[in-house]
Amino acid sequence: MDRNQVELLQGTLDLLILKTLGLEPLHGLGIARRIEQVTRGTFQVKPGSLFPALHRMEEQGWLSSSWGVSENRRRAKYYQLTRAGRRQLETETERWGRISLAIARALEAT
């Protein structure tokens, strides 16, 4: 494994997926690639964790899905944020902000 890659923190994957889908609806591979891209390859999302997360969030009502056609004219399942998902994105973002701030302070203090 690449040394720059990091194991995803519990709960971070949800936030990343929500953030990614905040811009536009994407299919599974699209989400994985976008996350890789914006984190500059720090996070590589494996299908084994991506699919369960997507299905769980859909059951929680944050995502909805529909079948569409990809840029290469292939059938693919597209996920998009629901209204509850947008609210969740806001709360998660705020929470993450607090966590990272707290950790940064803790590291500075010593």
Added chain:
Amino acid sequence: MRILLCISNLWRNLFRRVQLEQQLDDEVRSYVDLLAEEKIRTGMSAQTAHREAVMELGGMEQVKEEVRGIRAGSQIEILMQDFRYGLRMLAKNPGFTAVAVLTLALGIGVNSTIFSVISTMVLRKPPVHDPDRLMMLFSRNAGAGGTGDDANRSPVSPPDFVDWRAQAASFTGIAAASSFENDSHVTLSGGSEPERVPSAQVSANYFEVLGVSPILGRGFLPGEDQVGRGQVVLLRADLWKRRFGADPGVLGRTVKVNGEVYTAIGVMPDSFRQLWMFPEQLWTPLAFAPAQLAPAARAQRSLSVFGRLKPGVSETQARSELETISQRIAASNPESNKDWGANVLTLQEYAIQESNAATALAFLMAAVGFVLLIACANLANLLLARNANRQREFAVRAALGAGRLRLARQLLSECLLLALLGGGMGLLFAAWGLHLLRAAFNWNEWSVMIAEQLSIDGNVLLFTFGVSAATAIIFGLAPAFQISRRDPNAGLKESSRSTTTGREHHRLQDLLVIAQLALSLILLVGAGIFAESFIEEMRARPGMNPHNLLTASISLAGTAYKDPSRQSAFFQSVLRQLAGLPEVQSAAVTSDLPYTFPGYAHIALEGRPVPKTEKQAQSAYFAVSPGYLAATGIPLHEGREFTLADNAGSVPVAIVNEAFAQKFFPNENPLGRHVRISHPESAESEAAAAKWSEIIGVAGNVDELVGQQAPRPQIFEPFLQRPDGSMSVIIRLRTEPGAFAASLRRAVLKVDKDQPVTNIRTMDRVLLDSAQGDDAMAGLMGAFAIIALMMAAVGIYGLIGYLVGRRTHELGVRMALGARRREVLTLVLRQSMGMVLAGVGIGFLVSLTMPRLVTASFQGFHAHSGWILAGTPLAVILVATASSYLPARKASNLDPMAALRHE
């Protein structure tokens, strides 16, 4: 909102599976396709790209399984899988399933049956409004060793009731009920054939206090319970349907009660009968005559009193208030109320205490508990044996990644299935058991009413389900843990051709069989004690000839029979009618039948000082017609029987029994001596007390109930000297007595067309009824003990058979090496004998306490248990040896060659 989402998720995941799986499959495939395309764009060949994509995915099925795992209801999904698999396993082994389910069904069935009785007699609430606030109020006799339950539940006298009602502030209402002229039945006549109906006189607010409303017409009005106003009657719905064809026009119509005219004003609901303590089908207002409220009447305690607690008042507060009032009454009326207090019980508490069945029910419940334990031990052994044979299967599944928890869960769900099947079938057994019980509850009116109400109710269903689930969990978990402890490697390696099985493998099974044998021995001893005491009771010399006798009760009531001479004239006419019939050998009437509780009388002896009434000598008392002794077959030892000449106009005479003679005239000849007979509760006792009766005969002793310890003194008087309206007819027949009932009715109707005949029974039946259900108790305990022994026999048969099966190879080697069949037989039997002796030994030690336990629990019970304690262990050893002999003989008949090739 969240809940809705949850439900819709569950719905989709559980019931739209096919679609969901298809979509998941499509999604994962499309991911692989997209990934492969990416790789093709970097220059890979299509084939390589696809393979790489699948590898990067990490296996399509694994990803799908991960998604399934997070779905809502995935746990339910797994459970369903377990159950489906369990069902397949059970269907694959029909023999095992049948034995296991049948064993459980028997165990659960007997438990549900007995629990139904408990539910009916103890748990069910009375069918009145807010039953927990309805109290029964009693007089409590604190003096005279008043510690027994009966002393705490004495009826209340009319003056006390009136005072309580006026002074107590704890109740919204207090009402009283009384039997009609000291007889709980009235004669309902006019229209169709006359009949005796259980009835009560009640105060006007009775139904208001109980909280029961009429379904038709009205209840009693305030003031209708005054003397001279109360010629109105309420009917219970079943009587109304039966006798009046459910005609609403019955309201306002007149009916004849004890020969007097009453107006029907309302119909009370049928549901009121649901409590077996309320037998009444007909109510009239309770009015007190001035004499009944006089100070002297405080000693005449006859009323049942009910009170409904005011909101916020507790049972304890009400009791102490009533106690205070009673003490005040006692202080001002010491001659009648000294040491008399008050007691308050809920209706349900009263029913439980009065039924007197708590001990018997506890014994029965313990017995069926034992049966269930034995059944469970069988089930556990079956499961252990089967799991041992499935060792390979479990090892393979464990090696393929099934967690221990998952394996244990699988086993547990198989047990749960078995238990539910067993419980369901157990309910069927219970329904059948109740059917049998209903027939056995026949010894008196109360028991018949309980029988009518026995049913499988909600409590019983809950109990059955609980017991089934508990069995599955307790007896399914043990083998499951044993499995999950095993190392899968060992399981895979352990060769099925092992020559011997490790001893430790079946230690648990041995223990279970030992426990079964011990339990069934204890149960057999218990049942034996009950059966032995019952047989002894029935074999005891009855002192009479009870065969070919038919008996019946006749109660004359109403104005037509107010005059005592009319009463004796009636019975004489009936006796003449009967004497004319060819089937009748002889006939007589008596105030009480043998083997029923007779009335009693105070006795004074001529020439001896008469003690104060309280401590006066007592004797059981019978008024009988001439020829009574001859008809019943009671021997006359000395003197003569009564004749028609011994009547109201002649010298008073009496016959006494041997016990009377021994008690009052030890070492003297009682013939020619004089006694004075007075009746404590009769109004003319003063007048009768003046007369001295000459003893003209001595008769043999006859008991008053089955199982009586010692004969009691009895005295007989000619019924012509002291006529009474309530008599029993007793007829000795030349033919089968049961068939004579219709002729008896016709003979009575010829004398009076409005006179009902009730309670027609053969004398044999009277004797059996007098045992008060001892026969039912002995029968039930016996049945449970036999079921237990059979189950234990099946258990030991199964275990030895299983062990022989496991040792087939070893036994084959032994025989090939020269062991003889006899030696193999003893080898196998020795193993089983160890268990049998251990089980019987433990059981025997425990059952040594049984006679004392039974004697201590049942009043007046005498356990003569010597031969039972000696014989029962032998019987158990015999049965157990026989059951292990069969598989042992099979082992000794093995063909060594076949045994060596076994498996």
